Amino acid sequence: MSKLIKFEFKRIFQSVFFWIVTAFSVVWPILTALVYRVILSLTFDFDNGMSFEDLNLPQSMLTALTWLIAASFITELPKLVALFTCLHIGRDYTDGIIRNKITAGHSRGSIYFSYMITQLCASVFFCVVYICCGLLGLVISGFGVDLNGGEIFGRFAVSIIVFLVMTVLFVVLSLIFRRRAAPIIFCILIALMSNGVSAVIGLYNTSPKAADIYLEQRHSYFVEMIKEGYTDKDTVKLLEKEYRKSKLLGMGFGWQIFYPVYAITPLGYEGDYQIGGFTTISIASGDYKQEIDYASDLMQKDGSLNDIYPIYDWYLDEPSGDMPVFSLEQFDDEPAMHMSYSKLNWIYTGKSLVWIAVIGAWGFTVFRKKNLF
16 A cells, blocks of 8 residues: 555645645735734724734734634635545546556555545645644734644644544545546535534534533522512513523524534534634634633523613612622532633544544445446
């Protein structure tokens, strides 16, 4: 198989499209950093018109910007990698290269895995080039780079592994279809839809255990409000029914459908890691999150907390007494209400490796029985 791998690497390096994707991986992140610089430093007033001001971003915002620009390969590269993989492998059917490999005595397993290994290496190469040029672009643009003490490299590694799941799928589809058009269409559709699907599924990442803990604490808070005379049982009953678990977790039956998908697949990665690509400029103004706070997400969706306070207390000068407080601080010691990114890195790495193995094994099963002549 080593001869086949060397042969494939030679063909890859001689491919014009390989160097086009490489050029994109160099130019695009640098250009993105420069555009962000213009947008974030551009100011306007009626006296002086448009001007550019010096930027001194807080550390957390700079780290978020570093992550956003360098890791956006996971949203920008899939379409190009899909084309590269399909065009590179697809022509081997039409040109008879696969048939010649079989005739030369190479096994189907050697052929299959030589394609898989070289295409995975090419994808890793594209991703690494993109990351490095993204960091270079931040330096050139004057932002600077903040890698959060090196922690961000772990996230880069996980991003690459998640990206490789798509690469494996592209290779499999290219090998199981003899016609070049079919895998190109399927792979491009997958690449185009992956960002949107991942963003939607990422909205349903709250664990049921976290929701149960939140609802239990909220009920205790409502009981205290009843005891203190700030509300009554009927109001609480109506609010708990309206803002029940299913509503806090997602619209309609969305959570029941999408959470299982989120739990067993790498889909949802872009939502969890706040990767929105070049077009999501607003993310650059955010902070670099160290963990996912389920309590905060649930509280934002919980309108019952706004309805529970009696109106007259706010508009009249009546003393409110010692009103019970419901705040995020009471969930600080609840492990199920928080997910650190160090733990999330391992979860996504595990899920991605499993899907790489499953998709790769399925593809090999189909390829070994396929008529190649």
